[in-house]
Amino acid sequence: MREKGKLILLIVLAAVSITGFMFIELGANWDYALPRRAEKMAAIVLTGTVIAIATLLFQTITNNRILTPSIIGLDSLYMLVQTTLVFFLGSTSLTVMNKQVNFAISLGFMIVFALVLYRILFKREGQNIYFLLLLGLIVGTFFGSFTSFMQVLIDPNEFQIILDRMFASFNNIQTDVLVMASVITAVVLLYMMKFVKYLDVLSLGKETAVNLGVDYDYTVKRLLVIVAVLISVATALVGPITFLGLLVVNVAYEMFKTYKHSVLIFASALVSIVALSAGQVLVEHVFTFSTQLSVIINFVGGIYFIYLLLRESKS
Numbered sequence: 001m002r003e004k005g006k007l008i009l010l011i012v013l014a015a016v017s018i019t020g021f022m023f024i025e026l027g028a029n030w031d032y033a034l035p036r037r038a039e040k041m042a043a044i045v046l047t048g049t050v051i052a053i054a055t056l057l058f059q060t061i062t063n064n065r066i067l068t069p070s071i072i073g074l075d076s077l078y079m080l081v082q083t084t085l086v087f088f089l090g091s092t093s094l095t096v097m098n099k100q101v102n103f104a105i106s107l108g109f110m111i112v113f114a115l116v117l118y119r120i121l122f123k124r125e126g127q128n129i130y131f132l133l134l135l136g137l138i139v140g141t142f143f144g145s146f147t148s149f150m151q152v153l154i155d156p157n158e159f160q161i162i163l164d165r166m167f168a169s170f171n172n173i174q175t176d177v178l179v180m181a182s183v184i185t186a187v188v189l190l191y192m193m194k195f196v197k198y199l200d201v202l203s204l205g206k207e208t209a210v211n212l213g214v215d216y217d218y219t220v221k222r223l224l225v226i227v228a229v230l231i232s233v234a235t236a237l238v239g240p241i242t243f244l245g246l247l248v249v250n251v252a253y254e255m256f257k258t259y260k261h262s263v264l265i266f267a268s269a270l271v272s273i274v275a276l277s278a279g280q281v282l283v284e285h286v287f288t289f290s291t292q293l294s295v296i297i298n299f300v301g302g303i304y305f306i307y308l309l310l311r312e313s314k315s
Contacts, residue, residue, distance in 0.1 A: 003263055006255055010270035017277040018045075024285055042182075043173040044280060047234045048244075048272035050185055053192075054230035055245025056252075056268050057223050060203045060261065062129055065253065066308045068246045069231045071133055072117060073140025074110050075240035080143045081109050082165040087150045091158040099174045103181070106236040114228030122221055129220070168239035168294035170280060181237045185230065192226050195219055199261035241294045243301020248272040250308065 021044075022037050058069045085096050085105070095101050117139070121132045151159060198219050201209045210216050234241075252267040279293045 003256055003258065003260075007263070007266060007270070010255075010267060010274065014270050014273045014277070017274050017281065021277050021281050024281060039173055039175060039178065040170045040280070041277065043170050043178055043238060044276045045273055046178070046182060046185060047168075047170075047238050047241075048248075048276045049269040050230045050234045051241065051245045052248050052252075052268035052272035053189070053265055054227045054234075055249045056261070056264055057192075057199070058227050058245075059249060060199050061220055061223055061227075062133070063203065063205055065250060066246070066305065066312065067133070068242065069227050070240070070242050070245075071140070072114065072136030072228075073143055074114065074228070074231050074235060075242060076140040076143035076147065077110055077113050078106055078235045078240060079162075079166065080147045081106050083147045083150050083154070083162050086158050086162055087154055091161040096161065099172075099177045100180070103177045103236050107184075107232050110232035110235065111229055114232070115225065118221065118224055118228075122217070132224075165239055167292040168241045168297075169292060170238055170276075173238070177237065181233050184233050188226055188229050188233075192223075195223055195226075196261060196265070200259055203259055203261070239294065241297055243298045243305060244272065244275070246308075247297065247301040247304050248275055250304065 018041060021041060022034065026033055026037075054069050059065050059067060082102075085093070085102070089095055091097075095105065117132065117136060121135065151162060154162070198209070198214050201212050201214055202216075202219065202223075204212075206216055248271040249264075249268045251271050252264055255271075256263055256267055258264065275297065276293065279296050282296065283289060283291060283293050
C-alpha cells in the first residue's frame with residue numbers, strides 16, 4: 001500500500017475512533033454530554049499531535065528512535081512543581097485549584113528549565129547533543145528524588161491531589177486552559193514550519209547535514225526549543241504520558257518506511273490521535289474509569305520500548 005493509501009487509512013481510523021468516542025452511549029442528555037465530549041476530544045487531538053511532533057523532532061535531532069523528550073526531565077519537573085505547590089500552599093490554595101494559574105506556572109517552569117538547560121549545553125561550541133541527554137537524565141533523577149522526599153512528608157489527604165496529577169487525564173479539561181494551550185501550540189507550529197525542510201537532512205547525521213549546507217547548530221537549537229515548548233504544553237495541560245511519543249512515532253516509521261518528514265509528521269499525529277481516542281473509549285466504556293489512559297499507554301509503550309531495545313541489540 002502506498003503512502004497516500006496508508007494516510008487515508010489512518011484518517012479513516014482516526015475518524016472512526018473520534019466518532020466512537022463522541023457518540024457511544026451518548027444517552028438522552030446529548031445536549032449536555034456532547035459539548036463536554038467535544039472539549040475532551042479537542043484536548044486529545046491537541047495533546048496527541050503535540051507529543052507526536054515533538055518526539056519525531058527529538059528523535060531526528062538525536063538520530064535515535066528509542067529516545068523521547070521526557071529524558072531531559074520535563075515530566076519530573078512537572079511533578080516537582082505540583083508537589084511543591086501542594087506542600088507549601090496546601091491543596092485548597094487558589095494556585096493549586098485554579099486550572100489556568102496552575103497551567104501557567106507549570107508551563108513557565110518547564111520552559112524556563114529547558115532554556116537554562118540548553119543555555120548550559122550550548123555555552124561552548126561543539127558540545128555533543130548526548131551531553132544534553134545525560135544532563136537531563138541526572139537533573140530529572142534529582143527532581144524525582146526531591147519530589148519523593150516531599151511526598152513522604154506531606155499530609156496523606158493532600159497527597160491524593162498530587163496522586164491525581166501523576167497520571168495524564170482528559171476528564172477535567174477547562175475551555176480557558178485548552179484555548180491557551182491551542183494558541184501557544186499554533187504559534188510554535190507555525191514557527192516550526194520554517195525548519196521542516198531541514199529535517200530530512202538532519203536525520204542523516206550532523207556531518208552530512210553540515211556538508212549539505214545546513215546551519216546545524218542554529219537549526220538544532222531552535223528545534224530543541226520547539227520540542228521543549230510543545231512537550232511543556234502537553235504535560236501542563238493533561239499530565240505526563242511518558243511513552244506515547246515513542247510508541248506512535250515508531251509505529252509511523254514501521255508503517256511508512258520513509259525518511260520524508262512531510263509524511264511522518266502527519267502519520268505520527270494521526271497514529272497518536274487514534275491511540276488516545278480509542279484508548280479513552282476503552283477507559284470509559286470497557287474499564288469504566290477503573291484505570292487511567294496514561295497507565296494503558298505507558299504499559300503498551302513500555303513493552304514496545306523493551307522490544308525496540310532488544311531489536312537494536314540484535315542488529
